[in-house]
Amino acid sequence: MIEAAGIGFNIADRWLWRNLSLSLQPGECLAVLGPNGAGKSTLFRALLGLCPVAEGVVLRSGAVGYVPQKSAISMDFTVAEVVAMARSAKKGLFSSLGSADWLAVEQALATTGMADFAKRPFQKLSGGERQMVLIARALATDARVLILDEPCSSLDLDRQALVLGLLRRLTGRSQLSILFSTHNPDHAFAIADRSLLLDRHAGFTLGPTHDVLTEAALSHLYSVKVCLSDWQNGTQIHRNMLISYER
Numbered sequence: 092m093i094e095a096a097g098i099g100f101n102i103a104d105r106w107l108w109r110n111l112s113l114s115l116q117p118g119e120c121l122a123v124l125g126p127n128g129a130g131k132s133t134l135f136r137a138l139l140g141l142c143p144v145a146e147g148v149v150l151r152s153g154a155v156g157y158v159p160q161k162s163a164i165s166m167d168f169t170v171a172e173v174v175a176m177a178r179s180a181k182k183g184l185f186s187s188l189g190s191a192d193w194l195a196v197e198q199a200l201a202t203t204g205m206a207d208f209a210k211r212p213f214q215k216l217s218g219g220e221r222q223m224v225l226i227a228r229a230l231a232t233d234a235r236v237l238i239l240d241e242p243c244s245s246l247d248l249d250r251q252a253l254v255l256g257l258l259r260r261l262t263g264r265s266q267l268s269i270l271f272s273t274h275n276p277d278h279a280f281a282i283a284d285r286s287l288l289l290d291r292h293a294g295f296t297l298g299p300t301h302d303v304l305t306e307a308a309l310s311h312l313y314s315v316k317v318c319l320s321d322w323q324n325g326t327q328i329h330r331n332m333l334i335s336y337e338r
């Protein structure tokens with residue numbers, strides 16, 4: 092469980108966001124969007140308790156899995172060892188991990204489709220493969236809430252769909268609550284029940300994705316002409332963004 096009540100974050104006399112309240116239901120997916128520097132990563136760090144808020148309260152219970160924007164893993168660990176870090180963070184060295192811990196590692200790798208990579212060196216993986224491993228590491232904490240900072244930022248279209256599909260399955264079947272940031276409104280349309288749009292002036296809009304991510308809101312925020320288009324694929328209606336990059 093994670094809940095924020097009236098939180099604000101101030102940096103160098105500038106409020107990144109103020110009076111922000113949110114909580115996540117089991118199985119709910121919330122997307123966070125906003126321009127560069129709007130405070131998405133800082134919000135996640137505040138929710139994780141990694142930086143103190145200037146006002147308001149953050150409540151957490153149980154483990155929260157975190158997939159940061161950049162991984163700080165520079166040593167030559169295997170994929171299984173990287174995922175096992177989620178367990179050893181609580182206990183100490185890998186050597187103190189028991190069979191239940193290694194089972195959790197195995198399950199997390201299976202869930203992310205990375206079981207065959209267990210013995211491979213993490214550093215030798217592609218960006219997309221690493222991202223899956225880092226999601227597996229977050230899952231191996233037994234967290235009921237996952238926070239992912241731009242999980243698709245360096246992925247090709249196929250991998251983006253793979254990660255978004257995985258997140259959707261985790262909210263559906265496993266009832267995990269997911270909070271993720273993205274610069275692509277299409278990602279929010281694809282999987283987010285609600286979206287939080289941070290602006291450049293400490294303001295925000297939070298609500299159902301289709302209510303928050305409107306043509307007017309996106310065009311205004313990014314100063315580009317944005318059109319939204321609905322199309323049908325089989326029985327499913329999809330919403331996507333059409334954009335002119337010309338100013």
Ligand SMILES: Nc1ncnc2c1ncn2[C@@H]1O[C@H](COP(=O)(O)OP(=O)(O)OP(=O)(O)O)[C@@H](O)[C@H]1O
Nearest residue numbers: 102103107125126127128129130131132133134160
């Ligand atoms: N420790 C810090 N010291 C000084 N400024 C900071 C610190 N952490 C964040 N900032 C500033 O706060 C603002 C918000 O940063 P943050 O990384 O949260 O934005 P973001 O919305 O995630 O951006 P992006 O989309 O570019 O990743 C930026 O202007 C950043 O420079």
